[in-house]
Amino acid sequence: MRPLCFFAWLGGTVVTLVCLAIALGVAVDPYRMYGTGTVPGWTALKPRIYNQTLIAKTYQLERIRPATLLLGNSRVEIGFDPEGRAWPASASPVFLPSLQCCRSGR
Amino acid sequence: MARRQLDFCVLRRVARLLFDGQFRGSRAGTGFGWALTFVSVVVGWVFFRAPNLDAALTILGGMSGRNGIAIPAGRAFALEPVQGLVSALGIVFSNESGSNLVESCLWIMVLLAIAFWAPNTQQLMRAYAPALNIPGTPSLELGDAWRHALSRVRWVASPGWAITTGVLAFLGTISIVRVSEFLYWQF
Numbered sequence: 001m002r003p004l005c006f007f008a009w010l011g012g013t014v015v016t017l018v019c020l021a022i023a024l025g026v027a028v029d030p031y032r033m034y035g036t037g038t039v040p041g042w043t044a045l046k047p048r049i050y051n052q053t054l055i056a057k058t059y060q061l062e063r064i065r066p067a068t069l070l071l072g073n074s075r076v077e078i079g080f081d082p083e084g085r086a087w088p089a090s091a092s093p094v095f096l097p098s099l100q101c102c103r104s105g106r
Numbered sequence: 107m108a109r110r111q112l113d114f115c116v117l118r119r120v121a122r123l124l125f126d127g128q129f130r131g132s133r134a135g136t137g138f139g140w141a142l143t144f145v146s147v148v149v150g151w152v153f154f155r156a157p158n159l160d161a162a163l164t165i166l167g168g169m170s171g172r173n174g175i176a177i178p179a180g181r182a183f184a185l186e187p188v189q190g191l192v193s194a195l196g197i198v199f200s201n202e203s204g205s206n207l208v209e210s211c212l213w214i215m216v217l218l219a220i221a222f223w224a225p226n227t228q229q230l231m232r233a234y235a236p237a238l239n240i241p242g243t244p245s246l247e248l249g250d251a252w253r254h255a256l257s258r259v260r261w262v263a264s265p266g267w268a269i270t271t272g273v274l275a276f277l278g279t280i281s282i283v284r285v286s287e288f289l290y291w292q293f
Contacts, residue, residue: 001263009265013272021280 032102033059053101064104066095081105117146140222180204230261 082094083105156162179199
């Protein structure tokens with residue numbers, strides 16, 4: 001086997017695996033970075049997010065760009081529903097970076 | 107590194123003096139040699155990683171069972187058939203993760219198999235003279251058919267080896283964020 005051919009196989013393997021890893025990362029979206037839809041039973045639960053709440057909140061703030069930000073302690077977390085219909089259109093999207101990270105609604 | 111090699115040379119000399127080569131080449135001699143080398147290396151690693159001699163001796167005491175044996179309570183059911191032996195050995199049950207213990211044991215088994223039986227880099231690359239005066243096929247001396255088969259594994263420029271190398275390169279790259287301290291950092 002010629003060296004060029006060997007490196008083509010090697011490079012092809014690495015590139016294929018990198019593409020698969022990226023596709024898997026976007027599909028599963030473990031930190032809600034991309035806002036990919038969830039599939040019940042497959043990607044609905046994202047337990048890793050609770051270990052990396054700072055990263056998850058930052059990426060979600062950047063992606064959602066909320067008009068209303070609900071900040072506070074657990075009272076705010078329990079008392080306000082960012083997905084509630086009472087929020088006026090001018091206040092949407094609403095983002096609640098709660099302790100357990102995070103809820104939002106438009 | 108050189109000091110450790112020197113220690114092992116001394117160990118080899120002592121074993122030779124004690125047994126005078128009477129077990130040389132036998133299965134028992136080979137097994138004893140493997141066990142002695144393995145235990146020596148594991149004990150040596152403790153001194154490499156420990157911050158001082160006292161800490162190393164404390165860890166070695168724990169490893170040898172001086173502080174007793176504790177098993178996660180979640181795995182107690184597995185020892186019910188040998189309850190008498192558990193009591194006799196003074197094994198206690200702790201509130202630690204049972205799945206961590208199982209995972210660690212599985213890793214140890216897999217890695218031990220690789221360490222003991224998989225060909226090393228010199229053997230894999232032996233067709234390309236990886237070192238001066240390298241013996242032809244050293245593991246062929248070990249005999250068993252399956253070990254003989256493993257010893258025939260060697261690197262060649264082929265699509266299979268290219269894919270294997272690519273997979274290892276990928277796994278190595280995505281694992282780069284996991285901190286694993288260099289064993290010899292203290293020296």
